[in-house]
Amino acid sequence: MAATAAATAPSHQPTPLLTPYKMGKFNLSHRVVLAPLTRERSYKNVPQPHAVLYYSQRTSNGGLLIAEATGVSDTAQGYPETPGIWTKEQVEAWKPIVDAVHAKGGIFFCQIWHVGRVSNTGYQPNGQAPISSTDKGISPTPRVDGLGHTEHTPPRRLRTDEIPGIINDFRLAARNAIEAGFDGVEVHGAHGYLLDQFLKDKVNDRTDQYGGSLENRCRLPLEVVEAVVDEVGADRVGIRLSPFADFSESGDSNPLQLGLYMVNALNKFNIVYCHAVEPRVGSVGGPDENLTPMRKAFNGTFIAAGGYDREDGNRAIAENRADLIAYGRLFLANPDLPKRFALNAPLNKYNRLTFYHLNSDPLVGYSDYPFLDEESNSVES
């Protein structure tokens, strides 16, 4: 009888992405996470009131949101109009945004960030050189609108005696994030920015205790995590890592070894999550398997991101390759993404030209993507 019932039962399996999950002390109602998305609409590095609507649109009761990369100090910027969290004014400006997310039952982490050498003198105090693990510069990068390139100034290699100051900047930023009301912070250790510039052997050419061996290259990111954990508690700390990526000329000759070393070392801090970015290119371990060794080695919640759609995400959860999936471009263009996934509804297309502000109306391509129950209005990608 039981076998017959199972065979004839309608297939009402729960959608894996829409199942609840307990992340440390946070009870998530589903596994569809808003990935951190820089939007360049925070004038003079201060979050703006228009972010209240943008983030609250993307909030669901019990959903996890990660705020856009947010600078930890006045040397941390390398892009126009990105938010910071090192001044009182910035902390106050974040408060209504965080409150709006909480009012709808969201859990909100702030990604804390230093760009390192992905910058130029125009973003630096007193026109000084950007700082990094190295004094090697990077090539200009094409702008997203195709209008020319972003120039980077060759960086100044941080002296060993300056490293404690960097760690302290992350510590204070974490304290400020909690003061602003965030539920936690995500240390940005990915994508070729400062901490990744220490991690990766194609960038880090130091000869002190922060360069050379794998252990030495991982030292600064781990000291940052330790300081942040010490400041706000491990249950409020996550980290983002992209060992397989080589954004801004930040590749590593052995990304799997690097990723595994980091997650094993992170285990001793009991941080709440590790958020890893898929390479989605190359063939280490075959498609979708690249992050699996890190996932297996890490004791906390594992978030995967990078190129996932609904089906990929469901499969990754069902196969236990991740606990949560972070969505970037799809969530940017679909404020009600978890609901659309629940209903398997069609998605709005994202418009690459309005990812960043680029001198147009800041609300365009920001808080004007339609909800499912609004008039259908597909935006061209």
Ligand SMILES: Cc1cc2nc3c(=O)[nH]c(=O)nc-3n(C[C@H](O)[C@H](O)[C@H](O)COP(=O)(O)O)c2cc1C
């Ligand atoms: C407009 C835009 C801004 C982004 N800003 C950030 C950021 O601030 N911090 C970060 O770690 N990743 C950032 N990313 C990467 C995304 O978080 C995500 O990893 C990437 O888009 C791949 O996921 P997807 O395929 O779901 O879009 C950004 C991506 C886009 C498209």
